[in-house]
Amino acid sequence: ETGVTQSPTHLIKTRGQQVTLRCSSQSGHNTVSWYQQALGQGPQFIFQYYREEENGRGNFPPRFSGLQFPNYSSELNVNALELDDSALYLCASSPKGIRGDTQYFGPGTRLTVL
């Protein structure tokens, strides 16, 4: 059984550009959540997808958007990048959207915006 994987590992972009981050959920999991972790802070919830539909969103602007595919993998897209978007982006999957279940995290994508 493979765990949660994310790509790329690191990414450098310039202000105003667009970026797509990818996540493959753990086998058998149909719920994916995305989090942003700035340096020295705890992760902040961006949004969650359950069976290809958005199922909750945190306090992030619309330029943060996502997608979940039929195989339950997911993408996070960020448009018009700002310097403050520099962070570690984490994706987590959980089985069947059950609230009581552990969320399993990937290793993250480190995004640097110059």
Added chain:
Amino acid sequence: KQEVTQIPAALSVPEGENLVLNCSFTDSAIYNLQWFRQDPGKGLTSLLLIQSSQREQTSGRLNASLDKSSGRSTLYIAASQPGDSATYLCAVTGANSKLTFGKGITLSVRP
């Protein structure tokens, strides 16, 4: 709005010491509480999950307790080792399976 607080932000202890990490949260309407470990620049590893109906969970040298009514949890680490050095984050699960995290406690265990 749920807020999770972890104090202190950093802790340094000698090897072999038993220690307690504290976490508090403002809204007791939670589904569960998780403790995670994060090594520098890495993702999160789940250590223990306590369901809202449970009082504690144990795994090896780790024991986590939950007092939902008072909004508190503790992570007890027995006989600490240098390999335990990491940042420890607690998070509570609310509506829509959203996790709300504290800022973490950075633990350094000195040989």
